[in-house]
Amino acid sequence: xxxxxxxxxxxxxxxDETGLLNSDDVWQExxxxxxxxTLNIDxxxxxxxxxxxxxxxxxxxxxxISILELVRQYLKFIDDARSLKLELAADYLVMAAWLTYxxxxxxxxxxxxxxxxxxxxxxxxxLRLERLNAMREAGARLMARDRIGRDIFMRGTPEGLRIEKSxxxxxxxxxxxxxxxxxxxxxxxxxxxxxxxxxMTLEDALSRVSKxxxxxxxxxxxxxxxxxxxxxxxxxxxxxxxxxxxxxxxMASLELARNGVLELEQKDSFEPLMIRAVTSNNExxxx
Amino acid sequence: MEHLRAVEATLFAxxxxxxxxxxxxxxxxxxxxxxxxxTLEDHYQGRGIELVRRGDRWHFQTAADLAYLLRRxxxxxxxxxxxxxxxxxxxxxxxxxxxxxIESIRAVQISKGMLDVLMQAEWIKSAGRREVPGRPLxxxxxxxxxxxxxxxxxxxxxGIRDLKATGLLDPIDMVMDEMFAEANDAEENDSESESAxxxx
Amino acid sequence: MEHLRAVEATLFAxxxxxxxxxxxxxxxxxxxxxxxxxTLEDHYQGRGIELVRRGDRWHFQTAADLAYLLRRxxxxxxxxxxxxxxxxxxxxxxxxxxxxxIESIRAVQISKGMLDVLMQAEWIKSAGRREVPGRPLxxxxxxxxxxxxxxxxxxxxxGIRDLKATGLLDPIDMVMDEMFAEANDAEENDSESESAxxxx
Numbered sequence: 001x002x003x004x005x006x007x008x009x010x011x012x013x014x015x016d017e018t019g020l021l022n023s024d025d026v027w028q029e030x031x032x033x034x035x036x037x038t039l040n041i042d043x044x045x046x047x048x049x050x051x052x053x054x055x056x057x058x059x060x061x062x063x064x065i066s067i068l069e070l071v072r073q074y075l076k077f078i079d080d081a082r083s084l085k086l087e088l089a090a091d092y093l094v095m096a097a098w099l100t101y102x103x104x105x106x107x108x109x110x111x112x113x114x115x116x117x118x119x120x121x122x123x124x125x126x127l128r129l130e131r132l133n134a135m136r137e138a139g140a141r142l143m144a145r146d147r148i149g150r151d152i153f154m155r156g157t158p159e160g161l162r163i164e165k166s167x168x169x170x171x172x173x174x175x176x177x178x179x180x181x182x183x184x185x186x187x188x189x190x191x192x193x194x195x196x197x198x199x200m201t202l203e204d205a206l207s208r209v210s211k212x213x214x215x216x217x218x219x220x221x222x223x224x225x226x227x228x229x230x231x232x233x234x235x236x237x238x239x240x241x242x243x244x245x246x247x248x249x250x251m252a253s254l255e256l257a258r259n260g261v262l263e264l265e266q267k268d269s270f271e272p273l274m275i276r277a278v279t280s281n282n283e284x285x286x287x
Numbered sequence: 288m289e290h291l292r293a294v295e296a297t298l299f300a301x302x303x304x305x306x307x308x309x310x311x312x313x314x315x316x317x318x319x320x321x322x323x324x325x326t327l328e329d330h331y332q333g334r335g336i337e338l339v340r341r342g343d344r345w346h347f348q349t350a351a352d353l354a355y356l357l358r359r360x361x362x363x364x365x366x367x368x369x370x371x372x373x374x375x376x377x378x379x380x381x382x383x384x385x386x387x388x389i390e391s392i393r394a395v396q397i398s399k400g401m402l403d404v405l406m407q408a409e410w411i412k413s414a415g416r417r418e419v420p421g422r423p424l425x426x427x428x429x430x431x432x433x434x435x436x437x438x439x440x441x442x443x444x445x446g447i448r449d450l451k452a453t454g455l456l457d458p459i460d461m462v463m464d465e466m467f468a469e470a471n472d473a474e475e476n477d478s479e480s481e482s483a484x485x486x487x
Numbered sequence: 488m489e490h491l492r493a494v495e496a497t498l499f500a501x502x503x504x505x506x507x508x509x510x511x512x513x514x515x516x517x518x519x520x521x522x523x524x525x526t527l528e529d530h531y532q533g534r535g536i537e538l539v540r541r542g543d544r545w546h547f548q549t550a551a552d553l554a555y556l557l558r559r560x561x562x563x564x565x566x567x568x569x570x571x572x573x574x575x576x577x578x579x580x581x582x583x584x585x586x587x588x589i590e591s592i593r594a595v596q597i598s599k600g601m602l603d604v605l606m607q608a609e610w611i612k613s614a615g616r617r618e619v620p621g622r623p624l625x626x627x628x629x630x631x632x633x634x635x636x637x638x639x640x641x642x643x644x645x646g647i648r649d650l651k652a653t654g655l656l657d658p659i660d661m662v663m664d665e666m667f668a669e670a671n672d673a674e675e676n677d678s679e680s681e682s683a684x685x686x687x
Contacts, residue, residue, distance in 0.1 A: 048394035049394075131392055132373075138446060139369075139373050141445040147435055151358055152348050153348060155499055161300055161301050164558065169607075177576070179569070295535030295536060296553040299536045300557045334491075334492060336495055349500050353492060356496065357513065
């Protein structure tokens, strides 16, 4: 006869074996979990736990336990719990139903259609009990070992070890200069500037020639009216500017000639182009 | 002799177990640390202090047989619940294991904080994920575990050889899984009305 | 021998130096603790661990002549990060500069430790505060910097034109380069009156 109370005692026996399995030792969070509390009131951890304790009660090797007897004891445990109005979680009842099924399968004549067979199921149950039992015993053996801080001690006041790493940094000259070049290139604002073009505008030429013509009484080469090129030491730039100045000055001269301010003369193709102001003296000599 | 002294002093001063290569950092390359450790191990044999190796780390500790003189009750060591002890044992013997695998062996759910507490005690650590659907984290025991329980390596776990030989550490049989999954499903359906414990 | 072991282990595990009578509490009356202490003292003579007496208390400690092992310095050669090199270059070219100015030139924030790293390397130093709101610290390069990079003065640093000639500047636009050269010249002229650096 195994009643709920007896089971409880058996459970305490296990606790005494290891000195560590008493209900006092339950984790804080287990107690704070109301559902776990339902189970832990009796010290059980689920139906397999109950089955394992019942199986060990048969006082034989787990491999030789009587599954039918085990089922009978479990169902009795459930009945007892119910009659004591102990609240049982669903998984206990599911296990009871499953064991009832297993029991009937084991008792009824063999039906080869059923897969897996009741015998196989029974074997698997027995294996699971063995596995859990093995871990339970392993845990107890672990806890019973000479443990650091309880039985074995490390040095009480070690001086401690320190490696003070003094870091030496490595960076060579090239990396330094390269980094600066890249910072500069990266961070410069992107600005597009139109390059100053080498030109002399017609307006500039008109005003320049108008001003200068008054001082030149005789014939002068048009080149005299060109600005002196000193803007840049870039030769290409100078050549370009000189061409532009010559073209503009020529245009300006034609314009001024049309207005009767000056007159132009060229003896032959590619000969120097001569300019002079129109005065009252030479008014009639327009060529 | 100077070599021995240097290795001895370094280990003695250290606050935690050291690997051979850690010691080299202190005593210098020119010393054969491994040879020195062997000599020291022999030297301390049978004394009140022992030089021991746990995993790949070495430390000095008091001799086990003197525990009766020195034993102290420590609250910290007593407060492990049966659930925690079993969980720790499963991780030690079956590791690397996932939470689901632990639960399947124990046939109950692990309370939320349990693995955290064991990790905080530095006895277990997570060791990557298992490449199965859901990619669960798997857990293994640590060097600190070996140190605490006085084990040179996982192979020294009490009885592990027998458990292996009898197949009790083998991966859970698929048919058994299925059987359990069915039972579990049934539980889950019931649990809406009955109990939240079964909720995953 | 058993006496020796007990006393040895007790002293080893103790968190504080123990008097002879403290040890007796652990190991029992039947042991002549004083005699054991003497024997142990001799045994540890010349080893990496010493048993020493301070007043009437005994404790183990690491041999004094090996203390240098416990606080060992080790040089660690590290490559300066890209960001740190840039910062260093900016301080070299634009110094004295404040952190905010460096950030504005790099157009990136400087991580906290970067200036510390450069100061630890002794390549930069702080050179007082700039008399502007917030009074930021300004940084300049050190003599160690010049020595390390083989420069006799800051003026030996290549100008932007030189950098361009060696292809170190990404070719973007000739005019822009020139513009930058002008800006640089302006700075250098102004750098006597510190505030101009703020314009950068």
